[in-house]
Amino acid sequence: MGLKDIITFAFAAILFSVYSTTAQSINDDEFGQVLQFTLEHELVKGKFTKRGILSVHSYSSEHVLYRDEAPLTDEDVLSLIKLAEARDIYRARVLFKVGNKVEYVYGFVYACDLLHSGLRDNLTLAFNSHGSLVGLHLSLTDSSKAAFESCTVKSGHLSPASLPRVFISHAAALRPVQGPAPETQIYIARVEEEKKRKHEAEQGDNRPLVMKYWMYIVPVVLVFMVMSAQDPNAQGGGGS
Amino acid sequence: MGINKNKFSFCMLIFLLFLQMYSVLALYEDEIGKHDWTRQFVGRVQHLEFDLPAGTTTRQRSQQLQGGSSSRRLFVATDHNVLAAIGLKSSRIIWRHFLEDAPVNGIKLCDGALFSMSNGLLRSWSTSRGILNYEISVQEQLEAKFAGSLACHEDPDDDRSLVFASTARRLVAVAPLTGALEWAANLDAGSGENHSEVTSFPNPDGLTVVTFDPTAGKMRLHRFGTESGVAKRTATVKAEWLTSLQRCAISVSTLACLDPAGSIRLLSLSSGSDFKPLPPSLAEQLGHAGPWQSVEEIGGQDLFQLTTNSGAVVAMLDASLATGPTGESLPAGSLLRYRGQVRFLLRQQGDGGGGVTLEASSSSSLVASNKISLSFASHHGRVSQLYPVTFVRKGGSSYGYRVVMTTRDADLHAFDDTGERQWMREESLAGIVSVEAVDLPSADEDELVTPGGSVFSSFAQRLSGQVHHFIHVLQHLMLCWRARPASQADSLGEFGYPDEAPAPPASAASSSGSGAGSLIRDEFNLHKLLVVATKDGKLAALDSATGRSVWRLMIPMPAAAAVAEGTAADSARTEARIEPLADGQMPLYIQRTTAHFPLEPMATVLCRDSSTGRPVLFSFNPITGIGIGLAQRLQSRLLQALLVPQPSHDNGQYIRPLMLLSDTLQVTLYPAKTALPHGFKSLNLYTIDRDNRLLQGYRLRLTEQQQQMSAISTWRLALHEPILVTAARRPTEQVHSVGRVLGNRHVLYKYLNPNLLAVATLAKDMVTPAPQIGDAYTQITIWLIDTVSGRVVASATHHHSSGPVSLVHSEHWLVYSLWNQKQRRFQLSVWELFAGNGLRDCMNATQPIVGKQSYILPAPVQHLAVSQTERGITAKSVLLALRSGGIMELSKAFLDPRRPFDMTPEFQEEGLMPYHPEVPMSTQAIVNYNQSLHRVEGMVTVPTGLESTSLLFVHGTDLFCTRVQPSKMFDVLKADFDYAFIAAVTIGMIIGSFVTQRLAARKALFRLWS
Secondary structure (H helix, E strand, C coil), X not given: CHHHHHHHHHHHHHHHHHHHCCCCCCCHHHHCCEXXXXXXXXXXXXXXXXXXXXXXXXXXXXXXXXXXXXXXXXXXXXXXXXXXHCCCEEEEEEEEEECCEEEEEEEEEEHHHXXXXXXXXXXXXXXXXXXXXXEEEEEECCHHHCCHHHCCCCCCCCCHHHCCCCCEEEEEEECCEECCCCCHHHHHHHHHHHHHHHHHHHHHCCCCHHHHCHHHHHHHHHHHHHHHHHHHHHHHHHHC | CCCCHHHHHHHHHHHHHHHHHCCCCCCXXXXXXXXXXXXXXXXXXXXXXXXXXXXXXXXXXXXHHHHCHHHCEEEEEECCCEEEEEECCCCCEEEEEECCCXXXXXXXXXXXXXXXXXXXXXXXXXXXXXXEEEEEECCCCCCCCCCEEEEEEECCCCCCEEEEEEECCEXXXXXXXXXXXXXXXXXXXXXXXXXXXXXXXXXXXXXXXXXXXXXXXXXXXXXXXXXXXXXXXXXXXXXXXXXXXXHEEECCCEEEEXXXXXXXXXEECCCCCCCEECCXXXXXXXXXXXXXXXXXXXXXXXXXXXXXXXXXXXEECCCCCCCCCCCEEEECCCEEEEECCEEEEEEECCCCCCCEEEEEEECCCCCCCEEEEECCCHHHCCEEEEEEEEEECCCCCCEEEEEEEEECCCCEEEEECCCCEEEEECHHHHHEEEEEEEECCCCCCHHHCCCCCCHHHHHHHHHHHHHHHHHXXXXXXXXXXXXXXHHHHHCCCCCCCCCCCCCCCCCCHHHHCCCCCCCCCCCCCCCEEEEEEECCCEEEEEECCCCCEEEEEECCCCCHHHCCCHHHHHHCCCCCCEECCCCCCCCEEEEECCCCCCCCCEEEEEEEECCCCCEEEEEECCCCCCEEEEEEECCCCEEEEEECCCCECHHHCCECCEEEEECCCEEEEECCCCCCCCCCCEEEEEEEECCCCEEEEEEEEECCCCCCEEEEEEEEEECCCCEEEEEECCCCCCCCCCEEECCCCCEEEECCCCCEEEEEEEEECCCCCCCCCCCCCEEEEEEEEEXXXXXXEEEEEECCEEEEEEEEEECCEEEEEEEECCCCEEEEEEEEEECCCCCCCCCCCCCCEEEEEEEEECCCEEEEEECCCCCCCCCCEEEEEECCCCEEEEEHHHCCCCCCCCCCHHXXXXXXXXXXXXXXXXXHHECCCCCCCCCEEEEEEEECCCCCCEEEEEEECEEEEEEECCCCCCCCCCCCCCHHHHHHHHHHHHHHHHHHHHHHHHHHHHHHHC
């Protein structure tokens, strides 16, 4: 259960740290290189438009800052509602450069769920151990309300005016941890400890063998003596 | 002993019950092969030598041949890098050696010993036992890729023989008997470092060696005598147009090469300094003008066989053009070989199979010229190589011959000079790429009734089903009766090499009935058919109980008319073959099981056409091996193919449609007319793009009109690093319990996500400093990815590690093995995933808690697999295919991240073992005891009707099938269980209880009266 607690605590700590940091508070010199990624989203099928900027410290652990750059226009909200009505998905992608080529990774949520949650989402960026971006995962901040494919939006039910224009997003980074290795050191230490303990226990009782086990030896000797005393009679009886 | 049974019956009963719980852990000698079978193969034959040089006339040798005719054998080197001796009469493997992972460049018999050349090493083997006599490194400096060549110089006049072995840089001449180095010469191979090629050919006074550097386009020619390493002649020839020496053929005095346009160019080995094209006048004499597909040396004096699409020409090509080419036209698919004075011509029509004739003719009168027709089943395809051998008959007055040949499916056949087939080795089974287990048909009618139908329709359906079944049983009985005498005669065919009848015609299903006679499901469904697909495009079914091939079938090429780009396909028609998909897979899909009785079961294989690269689908009945319809070539490339989880009940066909996603995101179903199951809404799938290192998720769903399927890419991951292996949970896997009870009575819930994909990638290790010697370290990253949402669930990096990596994912855990470069040992790691805050859906779940632990594996491992049982109640075992040839069964309990360092009563109650860094290796855990399995390519586990038992099928160069019982046989009584005694005791106790009840009642009555 300890492990579970630790993980929950760590998760809470990550969330807290993301909350507490503001866009200006990070000093570039302290944390090394800052990577900036452009986040784009697809409100009209096949057309990605800019949504915000994600700033990541390449070799620090989980700090990712998200800055919403382009608040939604009325038109954007209408197209989002249209996506939701068609039970379609809302995709967002992150651009990055490989050599001279611009590559991208993307993730999705159901557009309808996003609308119902009031544009509150979590962005998780996955990196590999060299610090290259591997993937983007979108999820709702309040996942218990997600209905996925069964989520419905009745036409005219949602009005563009009632919807927020800015995404309220929490971003985090996920990096590979160190893989497990055979715990030979700890094991050998334990074995040594055990050996020492055994050795000490043995040293505490260094009486001769007979003195240590007289209570077992005496009955056996007694039995033998009784047996050997009876034997000549038995043999004699058999022989006659 | 005199135990009073009546007195202690109850105690004895308890005691005996305890005794039954222990099962036997060891294997008795008479149990070998009872529940398992092994078949050993060598692979596709690439080089073949008979135990005597062909066409020898020396008296001494002919006597030797007559005397030792029973032990005559042939030596083969194969694409599995196996060197083996096979009995020419028995077809058994006499000895077999697995050489290192480098192609065998050639084998030669020289002075009574067998020589092999591979990886720059010349080895001499004793022919009788296969013992290594000696090994010589031709080149001191090791290279990544060795080209090599081997030749034997035997002079009939003097007794001096020499073995010549050469790499592209150095030539050695070795005395065959002693292995003493006679002389060595350095060959100037040019700057092409590791890519230089070499070929050589003995000539009357020595040897000609040709090296070729493809990067510089330069060829060097060396002629050596037998006495010294000083070249008699060296010449440099420019050949920029040549891509590889594989497009050349060398003979005594001529080197013939094909240029990219397909015309022939000749080089005289004795005097030429440049390639000469064939003059047009002489080319006309050949009858064909080309373009030529290939050129082959066929065992004569400067005789070459030139092949085009439509036919072949045999020509004596002399580079000095003193003698013109004497062309002889041959039909397509013909093979011509010379053995001394004897000329063997094999003609085959069409796709081979049946229409094969062999003509042997000789200028000498010792061999009777004859023409024989050879027959073998059509599923072998064309003859691809012909190896004839001649020998002196008893009495020495006449010669006889044998032919050994390989067919397109890699099988090896031997025929004698009357045209009778002596044996056939199913070497195609050494190239299995995919396996699917099929349940045999049973009398279970429960599934005949369509759910949701009315009472009357169900009743009618059931009745008709029963009638069908009854008729089928009657037919089957009649067939058995009729086939009985014939099957007795057939039983002479020894195990594993059954005598083969011609393929059953597709129309008459009855002819296959005799073969399928014993194919009925047994009580516990332990008897199954293993349907396999080989890399040569062949399908076969193996009986899981005996290992015998039940049927074999070559995947037919789709009709050429179906191809849109007709011209492109036509030009390469002779080359077109069925081959595995780009990732080496050839997936098999069971679209309809045997449970729907009157309907035939249906399986489909997905492969591709080598000439166009277009995917090909072919359906067949997995029980009888009869094709259903024709093979279909798809017009677009496929991204993914997936079986729809539920069968469609439309029209009572019960076919699970195969959903095909093309590269233009078009979704089609196969078979095209199948409807989707009711209530089908959407389907998520993913693709792995190894070239671009991308993973991509797709969602398929029905459009508004409910007619068409549409696909959209939902997520995309860029892994940046080469993908080594991937593993996903088996879709049919059953999980019995969702949690683990801890010692303190709390429950740890498993993170059971059926959509997880485990991926292993390889990258450069930037953290660990490079070692002083050798290459820099690499690192392995393991990713766990949710394939529906595209979320990285967990990832971990192992520094200074490299492959081979093998991954296994089952239930909530992942086990993998890798090589630790720094510690120089194999390592086995386990991850277990537990749900953090109860059970959540896959889209928004919090990260699971991942417990990890690693162990040292004291033996190299090639593959991992996990046992599968029907309900998942039985504990799991991880099966490790060791490089040493053993398959080790390791209980999952040894691989548990919760194994503690310090034992507490709570852990003890949970049944955990204290942590030990090394995985225990016991010889008792080797399920294949002494039957070592080499070059294991894959392991397949199949659940059976018995919860305790799962079938294990191992394929590679050898095949092996056994039963695995991770928790021992807890659900079956032993064969020697004393039923009579138990029954007697039970009845006795029942009677006893009645009597005592009566007595007690009487006593109570008496007490009341008194």
